[in-house]
Every structure is written in structure tokens, then in C-alpha cells.
Amino acid sequence: MNAPDFPDVTRRGFLAGAGALVVSFTIPVHAQEAANPAPAPAKPLALPGSLADTPLLDAWIRIDADGSITVFTGKAELGQGTKTSLRQIAAEELEIEPAAIRLITADTALTPDEGYTAGSQTIQNSGTAIRYASAQVRQILVAKASEKLGVPVEQLKAQAGKVVGPGGVVVGYGALVAVDFLHVNAAADTWLKAPETYHAIGKPFARVDIPAKVTGGEAFVQDMRLPGMVHARVVRPPSYAAKLTGFNEVAVKAMPGVVAMVHDGDFLAVVARQEFQAVKAMRALAMTATWQEQAALPDQDQIPAFLEKSVAKVGIVTSVGADTMPGARTIEAQFTRAYQMHGSIGPSSAVAIVDNGLTTVWTHTQGVYPDRKAIAQMLDVPPEKVRCIHAEGSGCYGHNGADDAAADAALIAQALPGTPVRVQWMRDQEHLWEPYGPAMLTRTSATLDDKGSIVSWHYDLWSNNHGTRPGSAGSLIAGRLMAKHFAPDPAKLQISPLGNGDRNAIPLYDVPNQRVNWHFVADMPVRVSALRGLGAYCNVFSIESFMDELALAANADRVEYRLRHLNDARARKVIEVAAEKFGWSNDPMPEGRGRGFAFAKYKNHAAYLAIALEADVDRDSGAIAISHVVCAVDCGEAVAPDSIVNQTEGGILQSLSWTLYEAVHFDDTRILSADWSAYPILRFSAVPDSLEVHVVDNPGSPYLGVAEAAQGPTAGAIANAFRHATGKRIHDLPYTRERVKAVLGV
Amino acid sequence: MKLSVNGVPHEVEADPATPLLYVLRNDLKLNGAKFGCGLGQCGACTVMVDGKAVFSCLTPVMLVEGRQIKTVEGLGTLDEPGPMQAAFIEEQAAQCGYCIAGMMMRAQALLEAKPDAGDADIRQALEPNLCRCGTHMRILRAVARARDKMRSTSAASSGTTGRAS
Numbered sequence: 001m002n003a004p005d006f007p008d009v010t011r012r013g014f015l016a017g018a019g020a021l022v023v024s025f026t027i028p029v030h031a032q033e034a035a036n037p038a039p040a041p042a043k044p045l046a047l048p049g050s051l052a053d054t055p056l057l058d059a060w061i062r063i064d065a066d067g068s069i070t071v072f073t074g075k076a077e078l079g080q081g082t083k084t085s086l087r088q089i090a091a092e093e094l095e096i097e098p099a100a101i102r103l104i105t106a107d108t109a110l111t112p113d114e115g116y117t118a119g120s121q122t123i124q125n126s127g128t129a130i131r132y133a134s135a136q137v138r139q140i141l142v143a144k145a146s147e148k149l150g151v152p153v154e155q156l157k158a159q160a161g162k163v164v165g166p167g168g169v170v171v172g173y174g175a176l177v178a179v180d181f182l183h184v185n186a187a188a189d190t191w192l193k194a195p196e197t198y199h200a201i202g203k204p205f206a207r208v209d210i211p212a213k214v215t216g217g218e219a220f221v222q223d224m225r226l227p228g229m230v231h232a233r234v235v236r237p238p239s240y241a242a243k244l245t246g247f248n249e250v251a252v253k254a255m256p257g258v259v260a261m262v263h264d265g266d267f268l269a270v271v272a273r274q275e276f277q278a279v280k281a282m283r284a285l286a287m288t289a290t291w292q293e294q295a296a297l298p299d300q301d302q303i304p305a306f307l308e309k310s311v312a313k314v315g316i317v318t319s320v321g322a323d324t325m326p327g328a329r330t331i332e333a334q335f336t337r338a339y340q341m342h343g344s345i346g347p348s349s350a351v352a353i354v355d356n357g358l359t360t361v362w363t364h365t366q367g368v369y370p371d372r373k374a375i376a377q378m379l380d381v382p383p384e385k386v387r388c389i390h391a392e393g394s395g396c397y398g399h400n401g402a403d404d405a406a407a408d409a410a411l412i413a414q415a416l417p418g419t420p421v422r423v424q425w426m427r428d429q430e431h432l433w434e435p436y437g438p439a440m441l442t443r444t445s446a447t448l449d450d451k452g453s454i455v456s457w458h459y460d461l462w463s464n465n466h467g468t469r470p471g472s473a474g475s476l477i478a479g480r481l482m483a484k485h486f487a488p489d490p491a492k493l494q495i496s497p498l499g500n501g502d503r504n505a506i507p508l509y510d511v512p513n514q515r516v517n518w519h520f521v522a523d524m525p526v527r528v529s530a531l532r533g534l535g536a537y538c539n540v541f542s543i544e545s546f547m548d549e550l551a552l553a554a555n556a557d558r559v560e561y562r563l564r565h566l567n568d569a570r571a572r573k574v575i576e577v578a579a580e581k582f583g584w585s586n587d588p589m590p591e592g593r594g595r596g597f598a599f600a601k602y603k604n605h606a607a608y609l610a611i612a613l614e615a616d617v618d619r620d621s622g623a624i625a626i627s628h629v630v631c632a633v634d635c636g637e638a639v640a641p642d643s644i645v646n647q648t649e650g651g652i653l654q655s656l657s658w659t660l661y662e663a664v665h666f667d668d669t670r671i672l673s674a675d676w677s678a679y680p681i682l683r684f685s686a687v688p689d690s691l692e693v694h695v696v697d698n699p700g701s702p703y704l705g706v707a708e709a710a711q712g713p714t715a716g717a718i719a720n721a722f723r724h725a726t727g728k729r730i731h732d733l734p735y736t737r738e739r740v741k742a743v744l745g746v
Numbered sequence: 747m748k749l750s751v752n753g754v755p756h757e758v759e760a761d762p763a764t765p766l767l768y769v770l771r772n773d774l775k776l777n778g779a780k781f782g783c784g785l786g787q788c789g790a791c792t793v794m795v796d797g798k799a800v801f802s803c804l805t806p807v808m809l810v811e812g813r814q815i816k817t818v819e820g821l822g823t824l825d826e827p828g829p830m831q832a833a834f835i836e837e838q839a840a841q842c843g844y845c846i847a848g849m850m851m852r853a854q855a856l857l858e859a860k861p862d863a864g865d866a867d868i869r870q871a872l873e874p875n876l877c878r879c880g881t882h883m884r885i886l887r888a889v890a891r892a893r894d895k896m897r898s899t900s901a902a903s904s905g906t907t908g909r910a911s
Binding site for chain 1: 760761763764765768771772775776777778780781782783784785787788790817818819821822823824827830831834835838840841842843844845846847850869870872873875876877878879880881882883884886
């Protein structure tokens with residue numbers, strides 16, 4: 001193993017050097033429409049949001065001669081409601097109703113390349129781009145109308161799909177359309193509408209996708225039925241590195257309905273006319289296949305030791321002030337998190353067809369462009385010979401099996417040109433082969449002065465990379481298994497403003513002297529990648545657990561102690577709102593019941609979120625019941641308030657499930673968590689009695705990503721409620737009944 | 747094989763061991779019931795058979811011949827959603843929505859058997875069904891709202907009957 005080395009780039013250094021990058025996500029005050037607009041700045045501004053990469057207006061918006069409007073986004077609907085909220089944003093600036101917009105989402109043939117729909121960035125990046133593009137298009141339409149009507153621009157305004165002026169002059173958008181009139185670059189100084197004039201942003205619009213989903217409409221890629229479509233099933237090895245040593249091709253091919261078998265290296269699949277025929281053929285093939293396996297997994301009971309001995313490199317996440325400071329006392333703690341699953345309810349699926357050399361794949365990937373690149377490399381064709389079209393799947397919460405299922409479908413379809421092939425993974429395939437959220441180890445140490453304030457803070461984390469997305473063909477299971485055996489991309493340590501394993505590793509609290517390091521583990525014996533929140537889940541759990549310990553040491557109220565270390569007014573506000581709505585107090589509670597509180601600003605630059613909750617601990621069974629939860633969240637201007645609440649409720653309940661139950665189990669060779677009985681998650685009996693989410697709205701301020709903001713704080717609040725209820729702290733995630741009983745000595 | 751689905755008779759040709767789920771989705775082209783686990787652990791495939799919620803992924807089609815099968819498509823349409831569907835829309839009770847049809851069918855079976863089901867009954871009835879997005883609070887509210895809608899509808903219709911007689 002190589003000795004760790006210390007790169008000289010730090011997160012804070014990076015942020016300082018890339019100030020424009022951060023500013024470009026914001027809606028500058030001077031860019032808002034006002035009675036006396038500020039003069040244009042002397043220096044050109046960076047284009048906001050995804051306009052920076054795709055500046056042409058007609059890449060985002062098309063208006064046809066009949067007045068119909070189409071909006072394009074490179075982002076995908078994953079159940080967050082963006083098909084609705086992006087319409088609201090475009091409709092606002094275009095002065096039309098959201099329902100009038102045709103929205104095209106992620107498609108490599110039609111939409112901008114906006115990378116992945118990930119990191120709570122859809123509204124922040126795509127929403128901001130669409131907002132500015134729509135505003136500029138409106139201004140172009142008004143200018144065109146001015147020419148056409150001979151009325152000065154100042155006397156015209158856009159209204160309900162028309163430009164209207166004095167004396168009843170009016171012209172519809174469609175009549176203003178000219179060839180390539182939107183084939184112009186975005187301007188950075190476009191004026192946005194002022195919040196008091198909004199008709200769509202922040203207003204309650206029902207989600208456009210829900211009616212089909214509750215009436216049996218075609219809503220998911222799993223529901224696609226193309227003419228002549230056949231059904232495929234893959235047969236996976238029993239463990240990651242197993243080698244295929246034999247199988248009975250003849251017997252399986254002779255089974256009813258089987259139309260093809262695909263064998264390429266260690267990749268095996270069957271295709272049949274009917275779905276159940278494919279399932280039966282898959283089972284038969286799996287029965288006859290023999291594999292050579294090797295023991296390559298770490299000891300699941302010694303994960304911290306595995307992480308510590310596997311460090312390839314150490315990255316400085318931040319280094320501020322002095323390394324050590326004298327103080328009244330120093331407190332230390334260590335926390336861990338198990339490998340955890342995305343656990344999509346619908347196993348991954350994809351439909352592919354090869355037609356005249358073009359492979360088209362309908363996929364629930366989070367990134368149609370990167371997935372296309374990886375699939376093209378796998379198939380050894382140029383990227384333009386592959387088209388990836390997003391079709392909704394079951395919620396993914398990060399990098400699940402979607403890209404791999406798309407690759408499976410693309411590879412299998414090569415064997416049946418002209419025939420649409422539908423691949424559906426089975427439950428065990430999703431459970432065993434999805435890339436998990438990486439296990440982590442963290443260590444904290446803080447020095448307090450004689451008043452209990454934090455004067456020095458050390459935080460070290462051990463983790464894999466949390467992003468092994470496509471990429472290249474080696475990021476795809478099919479690419480790895482096929483005879484070419486594409487190698488996974490080498491894992492690289494990168495310290496970036498977004499953060500990865502180090503996401504939220506820097507506390508938002510005001511501490512003058514800080515050291516934060518990421519001990520980077522390159523070796524990935526367990527397949528891992530991005531799970532909602534990346535490192536933020538474990539880092540915030542660790543930091544917030546530790547803050548409670550510090551507050552106890554300082555003999556301070558736990559909410560007041562946090563506020564004492566926070567100058568950021570918006571951070572203080574969400575904490576105050578959550579505490580007040582919850583009725584935070586230090587009144588005694590019945591035995592076994594406790595209050596917990598936690599806070600984080602997601603990624604340290606997205607939504608602010610504070611949460612308070614109540615937990616009951618049953619000593620005999622070890623069960624923890626979360627009864628009441630109150631959350632306050634500030635994500636800037638709220639575009640779709642109910643979707644913010646929905647996403648935040650969801651994040652809280654999902655994190656509750658991760659925190660109380662979830663750990664992937666494995667032996668030295670195989671992953672063992674093959675289904676929901678081996679990997680239990682939240683069920684209705686454990687759902688809290690009440691869950692309130694309060695949105696702190698800031699009209700006119702920049703959009704801040706919110707959908708993943710609750711993951712870390714929820715874990716912290718549960719941990720702290722448990723500590724308050726029992727007087728004991730559990731440092732390891734998840735808080736299983738066994739752990740609870742062990743720490744309580746039951 | 748003769749199947750009655752949402753009150754409509756169908757004649758299908760299928761291996762009798764085929765799980766009902768595949769027959770509904772592929773032979774009858776009904777999207778509502780979803781494949782989730784094939785193991786009866788998640789409830790995404792839930793449909794009603796003779797008024798009871800069953801896992802269609804585990805039920806061989808031969809066992810339901812001649813029985814009344816109901817799927818989410820049988821609760822109403824896009825233009826005329828039934829009370830359960832309207833309640834889920836009004837509560838915006840979905841994130842990705844993959845588990846939702848199964849939730850609705852289990853809830854429908856509960857409310858048909860027990861129209862005055864309390865909130866604790868609803869929670870208990872939904873225990874076999876998994877949601878990964880964490881939409882549970884909204885699902886519970888939607889089912890309670892559907893119960894209230896169904897109650898007021900049945901109260902209204904019994905009122906009408908009363909006046910007529």
C-alpha cells in the first residue's frame with residue numbers, strides 16, 4: 001500500500017478560487033426586475049445555472065407558429081416532482097400557465113447535456129437556466145412585438161401567451177415566431193420577474209405525473225410495451241468476481257418461448273417471448289451454471305479496521321487556524337456507518353432496440369449522456385450510435401441498478417436486431433448488485449474553553465469514493481462481466497466544493513481552528529457509489545452527535561449550544577423555527593423517552609435544515625420508536641412548496657429507516673442481503689405519529705438544493721434523542737435492536 | 747382460461763403456474779400492479795381477489811379462475827377517478843409512485859371490508875406494503891380521506907334511497 005500523501009488543494013482554497021462558480025448559481029439582486037433596474041455591470045457575468053454549459057436559448061425553449069411552447073431539460077423526473085416545478089419556473093417568466101407547456105426531459109437526441117440528475121441540483125441548475133432563458137425569450141418576444149406593432153417596448157407586456165399594449169393592441173407568441181429567432185446565446189444580465197408579480201412560482205400546482213400513477217396509466221419504463229417486444233432476464237454470478245466455468249446451453253435454449261441466449265464472458269442472459277418464460281429460463285440457466293468464486297470481501301464485523309488499513313491517500317478538506325489550541329478540556333469520539341442500500345421498490349429495468357446500427361435505450365438512469373458514453377464504449381461504437389431516453393423508474397435515491405440494466409438491455413438487444421428487448425431485474429439482482437452507499441468511519445476531537453465554547457476541532461473520515469457512476473464501460477456490470485472485462489475506473493480522491501465522502505465534513509459551526517481530513521480508501525471490495533447525500537449522512541450524524549456531547553460537557557442546552565456557535569442568520573432561523581414549533585424544552589420526560597435535535601446546511605451551500613424529534617426506547621426489545629418530528633427547511637425561493645415538503649418528509653422517513661435498521665450483510669465471498677427479509681426497511685408500524693415540515697420561504701433568493709438535505713440531520717436527531725432517553729450513546733449506524741440492547745446492558 | 751378483471755371477462759392463454767401479475771401486465775396490458783420482489787415481501791403487486799388483498803406476484807393464475815379480480819384500473823379512470831384515486835391526488839400522496847397502486851388496492855380491500863376503519867386499522871392494514879420514498883404520512887392521510895369520501899358517498903346514496911322509498 002502506498003503511503004498517504006497530502007495534496008495542497010483544500011476545500012476552502014478551492015471555494016475561494018472558484019467564487020464565480022458559486023455566484024453563477026445565484027440570482028443576483030440587480031438581475032431582478034425592479035422599478036429602477038440597476039445598470040448592467042461593466043464586466044460580463046457568468047451565465048447562471050446550466051446555461052454556462054448550454055448557452056443557446058433554443059436548446060431550452062422552442063415556440064412554434066401555433067404558439068405552443070416546448071421546454072427542454074437535461075434533468076429527469078425521479079419522483080421529486082420536477083416535471084411540475086420546472087414547468088412552473090418556465091411558465092412564470094414566459095407568462096403562460098404551467099399546463100400549457102410541453103416538457104421534454106433527459107434524452108440524448110433532444111435535450112441539453114446536464115450530466116446527472118443528482119445532488120439536489122435540478123432546480124438549482126436546470127431550473128435557474130430555464131428561468132433565465134424563459135425571461136430572455138419573453139423579452140425577445142416583446143421586442144419582436146414592438147417591431148411588428150410599432151409600439152415602444154416600454155408600453156408592451158407579455159400576458160397569457162400574448163404581447164399586449166395600449167388601446168387593445170395584441171399579438172400572440174406564435175405570430176412572432178421567426179426562423180432561428182431563439183438561436184441566440186443567453187445574456188447574463190436578463191431581468192427576472194419580481195416575486196410580488198408571480199403567478200406560478202411558489203403557487204400550489206398539483207403534480208402532473210400523479211394522476212397516471214394512480215389510475216394505471218403508462219408511467220414507468222417497466223410499463224413500456226413496444227410491438228414485438230421480447231422479455232430478457234440476466235443470470236448474475238453468485239459473487240462479484242466469480243468466473244463462469246460451465247452451463248447447459250442446449251437445455252435452456254430448448255425451453256418454451258426462448259428466442260435467444262446471450263453469453264459473453266461471465267455475462268449470461270436469456271430472452272423469451274413471454275415474461276414468465278424468461279423467468280423460468282433464467283432459473284433453469286442459473287441452476288446449470290457453475291462458477292468459480294473467490295473470497296475477496298472484508299470482514300463485515302471489522303469494517304473500521306479494513307478502512308483504516310486501506311487508506312491510499314489523505315486529502316485535506318480544510319485546514320484553518322492553529323492545529324491545536326489550549327483549552328479547558330478535549331473530547332473525542334468515533335462513529336461508523338455500515339454499507340447501506342438504495343433499495344428501490346421496483347428492480348431496475350430497461351428497454352432497448354437496435355435499428356439500423358442505432359441502439360436506442362429507454363432507461364431510468366440519472367444521466368442519459370454519461371450512460372450513453374459508457375454503453376457506446378461497451379458496444380465499441382461511437383456515442384452517436386447510442387441514444388438514451390429517460391423513462392421513469394421506481395425511485396432511485398442515487399446510483400442504483402438503472403445504468404447497469406440499461407447496459408444489459410443494450411448488450412442483449414445486439415443479439416436480436418430490430419426486436420425491442422425488455423430487461424427486468426429480479427429482486428435479488430437489485431439487492432445484490434446495486435452499488436451501496438459506502439461504509440464510513442469518522443473520528444472527532446474538540447477542545448472547549450472554560451466557558452464551554454469550541455476553540456479547536458479535528459475531524460477525520462475514512463471512506464471510499466461515493467461516485468462510481470458511468471463513466472466508462474468499466475462502471476457497468478455488463479462491461480465488467482463480458483469477455484472484454486472492462487476495468488472499473490480507478491478511484492481518485494477529489495476535494496471539491498460539492499463534496500463526496502467529505503460532503504458536510506466541515507462543520508457549519510463557527511470554530512476558529514479546524515482540521516478536516518479525508519482518509520481516502522481506493523479499494524472497493526464491496527461495490528459502492530452515490531447514495532442520497534453521499535458522505536453527508538454519516539458526517540452530519542457524527543458532527544451532530546458530537547455537538548450534543550459537547551453541549552453536555554459544557555452543561556448547555558443543546559439548541560442554545562448550536563446557536564452559540566452559529567452566526568449565519570438563515571441557519572439560526574431554521575433552528576429557531578424547528579425548536580419553537582416542536583416546543584423544545586428541558587422539561588423532564590418519562591423514562592425511556594428523549595428529545596433530539598440536529599442541524600445542517602446541505603453540502604454547506606444548499607438548503608438549511610433543522611429537525612427536532614421525540615424517541616421512545618423500549619429496553620426489553622431494543623426497539624426505538626420515533627413519535628413526533630418537526631422540521632424547518634430553507635431552500636431559498638420555494639418554487640413548489642408542497643414538493644419541498646414531500647421530498648423532506650420522504651428524506652426524513654428514509655433516513656429514519658437507514659438509521660434504525662439498515663446494514664448490508666456479507667460473508668468473505670458473497671453479499672447476503674438478497675431480499676427484504678434479509679435487509680429490512682421501514683414499515684408502517686414504525687412511522688411516526690406526526691411529522692411536520694415548515695418551509696422558510698425566501699422569495700427572490702437563489703434556489704438551494706433540498707431533496708437530500710434531511711438525510712444527515714435526521715440521523716443526528718435520532719442519535720441525540722436516544723442519548724437523551726437512555727443516557728447512553730450509540731456511535732455506530734444503524735441503531736439495531738441488538739446494538740440498543742448491548743449498549744443498555746440488556 | 748377465463749378471468750374476470752375489473753368486472754370484464756377475459757380469455758387468456760397462459761401456463762397455469764404463471765403468476766397473476768404477469769398475466770395482468772402482459773396479457774391484459776394493465777399497468778397498475780407492479781413487479782417489486784416476486785416474494786410477497788413488498789406489496790407493489792397487490793390486487794384484490796374476491797374483495798381480499800393478495801400478492802399477485804405469488805398467486806398462480808390457475809387459482810383465480812372464476813374469481814373477481816380488481817386492479818387499480820378498476821377503481822376509476824383519469825377522467826373519473828374513484829374516491830381512493832381522488833384522495834391520493836388530493837393529498838399528492840406519491841413521490842416516485844411505484845408502490846402507490848399496491849397501497850391503494852390494499853387500502854381499498856380494507857375499506858370495502860371495514861368502511862369505518864380507524865387510523866390505527868389503516869396503519870395495520872398497510873403493514874405488508876413497502877414505500878422507499880418515505881411517502882407514508884401522505885399515504886395514511888390519503889386512505890383516511892378516501893374512507894371519508896366513501897362514507898359520505900354511501901351516506902348520500904342511502905339518503906337518496908330513503909327518500910325514494
